Amino acid sequence: MLKKEYIWLALIFGLVLGTRLYFAFQTPYFSEDAYFNIRQVEHIRETGLPLFKDDLSYSGRNFLFQPFFQYILAFFNLFMPLNLVCKLLPNIFASCLIFIVYLIAKEITKSQGAALFSSFISGFIPIFFAETVNSVSVFSLVIPLMFFLIYFLIKINKDAKYINHFIVSIIIIALMHASAFLLIMAFLLYVLFIKIEHLKQSRAELELIIFSTILVTWLNFIVYKNAFLVHGQFVIWQNIPKELLSQSFSQLSILNALFYIGIIPLISGIYLIYKYIFKKKNRKIYLLMGFALSELFLLWFKLIPLKTGLIFFGVIFVLLFSKFYSDSILFIDKTKFSKYKRIFIAVIFLIFIFNSIIPTISYTNRVIKETVSKNEIDSFLWLKNNSDEKDVILASLDEGYLINTIAQRKNVIDKNFLLIKDAEQRLEDVKKIYTTHYETEAIPLLNKYNIKYILLSKRSMNYYDIADLSYSTDEKCFELVYNKEVKIYKSLCRMEEK
Amino acid sequence: MKLTEKNTLVYVMLAAFIVLLILYLVRFLFYNNIMIGEESYYHANIARQIIEQKSLIQDLNYVFNPYHLVLASIGYLIGIDLASKLIPFLFGLLSVLVFYLILREFKIEIKQRFIILLILVISPAFIYLSAISNTHSVPVFLTLLGIYLFSKKNIFLTILSLFAFAAAISFGIFNALLAITIMISYMIEEKQKEESTTKPKKPVFSFQSKKAAVFLFILLIISVLCFPLYFQQKTKVLPAENILQDFISDFGALIGIGIFNIILAIAGFFLMWKKKKEHLFIFLLLLIMIASSFYEKNVIVYLTFVFSVFAGYAFVKIRDMQWEVNIIKNLTMLLIICGLAFSTISYLNRVSTMQPDNEVIKSLDWLKHYSEPNKIVFSHYSKGFWINAIAEKPVMIDSMFEYYPDAKEKFNNSEEIFYSRNLKNTKSLLEKYNINYIWIDNEMKQGLVWEKEQQGLLFLFRNNETFNNIYNNQGIEIWEVKNGYN
Numbered sequence: 007m008l009k010k011e012y013i014w015l016a017l018i019f020g021l022v023l024g025t026r027l028y029f030a031f032q033t034p035y036f037s038e039d040a041y042f043n044i045r046q047v048e049h050i051r052e053t054g055l056p057l058f059k060d061d062l063s064y065s066g067r068n069f070l071f072q073p074f075f076q077y078i079l080a081f082f083n084l085f086m087p088l089n090l091v092c093k094l095l096p097n098i099f100a101s102c103l104i105f106i107v108y109l110i111a112k113e114i115t116k117s118q119g120a121a122l123f124s125s126f127i128s129g130f131i132p133i134f135f136a137e138t139v140n141s142v143s144v145f146s147l148v149i150p151l152m153f154f155l156i157y158f159l160i161k162i163n164k165d166a167k168y169i170n171h172f173i174v175s176i177i178i179i180a181l182m183h184a185s186a187f188l189l190i191m192a193f194l195l196y197v198l199f200i201k202i203e204h205l206k207q208s209r210a211e212l213e214l215i216i217f218s219t220i221l222v223t224w225l226n227f228i229v230y231k232n233a234f235l236v237h238g239q240f241v242i243w244q245n246i247p248k249e250l251l252s253q254s255f256s257q258l259s260i261l262n263a264l265f266y267i268g269i270i271p272l273i274s275g276i277y278l279i280y281k282y283i284f285k286k287k288n289r290k291i292y293l294l295m296g297f298a299l300s301e302l303f304l305l306w307f308k309l310i311p312l313k314t315g316l317i318f319f320g321v322i323f324v325l326l327f328s329k330f331y332s333d334s335i336l337f338i339d340k341t342k343f344s345k346y347k348r349i350f351i352a353v354i355f356l357i358f359i360f361n362s363i364i365p366t367i368s369y370t371n372r373v374i375k376e377t378v379s380k381n382e383i384d385s386f387l388w389l390k391n392n393s394d395e396k397d398v399i400l401a402s403l404d405e406g407y408l409i410n411t412i413a414q415r416k417n418v419i420d421k422n423f424l425l426i427k428d429a430e431q432r433l434e435d436v437k438k439i440y441t442t443h444y445e446t447e448a449i450p451l452l453n454k455y456n457i458k459y460i461l462l463s464k465r466s467m468n469y470y471d472i473a474d475l476s477y478s479t480d481e482k483c484f485e486l487v488y489n490k491e492v493k494i495y496k497s498l499c500r501m502e503e504k
Numbered sequence: 505m506k507l508t509e510k511n512t513l514v515y516v517m518l519a520a521f522i523v524l525l526i527l528y529l530v531r532f533l534f535y536n537n538i539m540i541g542e543e544s545y546y547h548a549n550i551a552r553q554i555i556e557q558k559s560l561i562q563d564l565n566y567v568f569n570p571y572h573l574v575l576a577s578i579g580y581l582i583g584i585d586l587a588s589k590l591i592p593f594l595f596g597l598l599s600v601l602v603f604y605l606i607l608r609e610f611k612i613e614i615k616q617r618f619i620i621l622l623i624l625v626i627s628p629a630f631i632y633l634s635a636i637s638n639t640h641s642v643p644v645f646l647t648l649l650g651i652y653l654f655s656k657k658n659i660f661l662t663i664l665s666l667f668a669f670a671a672a673i674s675f676g677i678f679n680a681l682l683a684i685t686i687m688i689s690y691m692i693e694e695k696q697k698e699e700s701t702t703k704p705k706k707p708v709f710s711f712q713s714k715k716a717a718v719f720l721f722i723l724l725i726i727s728v729l730c731f732p733l734y735f736q737q738k739t740k741v742l743p744a745e746n747i748l749q750d751f752i753s754d755f756g757a758l759i760g761i762g763i764f765n766i767i768l769a770i771a772g773f774f775l776m777w778k779k780k781k782e783h784l785f786i787f788l789l790l791l792i793m794i795a796s797s798f799y800e801k802n803v804i805v806y807l808t809f810v811f812s813v814f815a816g817y818a819f820v821k822i823r824d825m826q827w828e829v830n831i832i833k834n835l836t837m838l839l840i841i842c843g844l845a846f847s848t849i850s851y852l853n854r855v856s857t858m859q860p861d862n863e864v865i866k867s868l869d870w871l872k873h874y875s876e877p878n879k880i881v882f883s884h885y886s887k888g889f890w891i892n893a894i895a896e897k898p899v900m901i902d903s904m905f906e907y908y909p910d911a912k913e914k915f916n917n918s919e920e921i922f923y924s925r926n927l928k929n930t931k932s933l934l935e936k937y938n939i940n941y942i943w944i945d946n947e948m949k950q951g952l953v954w955e956k957e958q959q960g961l962l963f964l965f966r967n968n969e970t971f972n973n974i975y976n977n978q979g980i981e982i983w984e985v986k987n988g989y990n
Contacts, residue, residue, distance in 0.1 A: 169829050209828040216822075217832045220767075220839045224846065227754060227763060231850060235756045238749045428955055454956070 596634025762847025
């Protein structure tokens with residue numbers, strides 16, 4: 007019996023990992039955001055240390071981040087090629103989520119069928135799948151670890167060994183990403199639920215929550231101290247310029263949630279939250295509810311990026327679905343329709359395929375299509391081979407990391423805005439350079455940032471809605487040095503102010 | 505470590521001494537013992553003027569504070585520079601001593617007393633209070649002394665207590681409010697004690713209640729008499745700062761409380777709330793201080809004493825809690841200690857490297873010796889006190905400008921000089937304020953005033969018919985305005 011369970015899990019894992027790798031290896035390259043981590047991994051491998059002081063990003067700046075994930079990748083990079091490490095490992099980490107979901111779901115439902123079904127669904131949460139398949143995202147490891155932590159918290163009352171597992175995991179998560187704060191909020195809400203519902207709070211559980219709260223707060227204050235000094239509480243929004251803030255931290259809508267999470271997990275999750283707030287009591291469900299409601303609060307008040315929030319939401323709702331599923335099966339068993347149980351399961355499975363697997367595939371296809379193309383990589387390599395090391399390259403916001411990692415040159419802007427005092431101004435200036443019709447407007451700005459080359463790719467043309475640089479006809483000032491799918495202009499003029 | 509009445513105080517005083525010594529040592533070894541910040545230079549300058557004139561400052565724009573008299577009196581004997589360092593240091597240590605005695609008087613157990621005092625002496629607000637010449641070190645000590653002496657039944661000490669409170673009241677309206685709140689709290693607490701012990705037919709008031717009532721009456725009269733000192737005309741010109749950055753030292757507040765101190769204090773608040781009737785005194789003080797801190801951010805130096813009590817209470821409670829898992833207890837305590845220490849270390853690091861540094865002093869000393877006397881210097885308002893005190897030159901604007909009658913106009917004009925690229929316009933403004941020299945440093949060029957090179961005045965400096973660069977060293981520039989205005 008036990009073996010059958012393992013075989014099913016191995017099959018699901020194989021299917022999820024296989025699908026992920028199928029998509030990941032569709033292209034030899036990565037999503038633009040991945041190149042930040044790739045560069046950090048390369049730097050760790052070469053020097054043993056992360057790149058906190060960078061001369062290339064924003065033509066010189068400091069980074070603030072927790073580098074544990076990059077260290078893990080760098081470690082594997084010692085005996086595996088970097089490309090393989092970055093394709094394979096994040097997908098293995100993310101696929102491991104199915105085991106964790108299985109364990110939690112089994113704890114909640116005591117039903118092997120519900121646990122296996124949930125574990126299968128968790129492998130195809132559209133937003134989690136697409137956002138971690140080819141982006142070397144820290145969330146590929148953070149998410150499974152966070153839910154492992156929840157599993158340990160559920161289990162500590164049964165076996166003391168889970169206390170040590172919990173301590174090690176929370177330290178790793180705190181060293182990996184600031185989103186550990188979400189976990190703390192969830193734990194505190196859980197304690198609140200336990201109080202409100204007059205349930206007995208386990209002493210060890212409370213102690214672990216106190217410890218986690220202090221640890222995560224302290225570690226994040228150490229890492230982000232300078233950012234707090236510079237930006238104050240606006241660190242929460244990562245100093246993202248207002249223009250972009252509405253995109254990253256956009257309002258949660260039901261349609262978004264339906265598409266990114268899937269209709270079955272979402273509806274069953276909402277129903278279960280309602281049921282356990284007003285009708286029933288279950289501490290394990292309260293733990294998940296604490297998570298769901300803290301996410302909801304943070305998303306509602308735009309305190310976390312929409313995608314991050316939805317990734318967490320997706321997994322929580324799958325877990326809540328497991329309870330809904332097992333309750334429904336139990337309910338059907340008690341009715342005259344019990345003989346149609348298999349039809350009910352098949353219907354749910356079909357809806358799941360239409361509503362989770364198909365969106366997952368279409369969303370991932372879109373993400374893979376948006377991955378950097380060979381032509382773009384060639385243009386960056388051309389810059390690497392034909393420009394001076396000190397040259398500053400102008401590219402769109404999305405291409406900032408690529409300029410640093412592939413071309414190994416200085417950029418004007420990229421997506422990491424933390425500690426950048428003039429982020430708003432830079433974003434505006436870059437937009438102006440790409441969109442202005444007047445070279446008298448463009449040249450002073452090019453001079454201001456010492457820009458030597460302007461990169462004009464399809465990506466930047468789409469982003470700024472332009473066909474070419476309007477002022478590029480002046481060959482004295484703008485020499486077209488690379489003209490393929492991507493164009494590269496060399497800026498030759500200086501404008502003196504009098 | 506066995507804590508006794510004797511060694512607890514010694515340990516705490518030693519800890520305070522070491523924390524402050526670190527700061528003084530860094531300044532001594534790397535900064536030629538230069539005073540920290542801008543405020544200390546303002547007080548030193550006023551005290552110097554009082555000594556020179558042998559009377560109070562008569563200037564209508566001058567905002568009176570008794571601290572200037574204290575600084576001038578001691579400065580007269582040992583020199584202003586030494587007095588500016590010694591007064592906060594001594595009053596800081598004395599405040600710790602009196603606070604210890606108060607806690608003992610309130611029958612706080614020795615372990616808890618030790619933790620409370622330790623949290624206090626490593627708190628950023630206390631470090632500020634005891635290391636930088638400021639107007640709060642004396643009234644904080646006087647208020648604490650007043651509370652301690654008031655709790656004594658000796659009539660002589662009671663009179664001394666009244667003097668201490670009266671003296672503290674002259675330092676500001678908050679001190680008056682605090683003294684009055686303390687008396688009211690005493691009265692309520694005494695009343696509760698009386699009600700809980702006896703049920704008399706007609707009300708009986710204890711000696712402490714009567715004393716508090718008399719004190720309250722006298723302190724109210726003194727506060728009313730001090731009213732003209734409190735209300736100085738002030739035009740709010742500068743934009744309000746972010747509340748977190750004003751309040752939390754880890755977010756950049758100069759007079760702030762560490763984030764872990766706050767977290768512990770919040771925990772302590774909830775733990776003490778269960779016995780709120782017993783701790784009514786501290787809750788009332790907290791309420792009045794938090795309310796006042798929204799109007800006057802310097803109240804934080806008083807608040808840090810109250811927060812230490814709450815934080816210390818929480819710390820001891822957390823430590824003495826029945827922990828099921830010992831390893832979590834040890835790790836949690838370690839993290840709390842690291843968290844508290846982290847705020848202290850980062851604050852010490854920030855304050856000890858604060859401006860002015862040797863280069864600033866060198867440039868201002870140069871200005872003092874190589875420029876014409878009594879000529880007006882223009883700079884950012886936050887640099888005004890340094891120019892006044894070190895270069896001994898008048899300035900167009902300094903950090904007290906909001907108390908001047910034409911505050912808004914002066915501020916707007918200074919902004920216009922900084923940012924305008926119109927030479928004619930700038931020249932006319934320089935002429936308007938008779939400005940002969942312009943002093944700028946790296947901080948101004950790196951975001952305090954200008955974000956970019958060649959912005960505003962930096963661009964106009966290229967006009968050598970109007971401006972002459974007479975000093976340029978380590979990013980500090982002094983420009984002479986040609987055809988200077990007399």
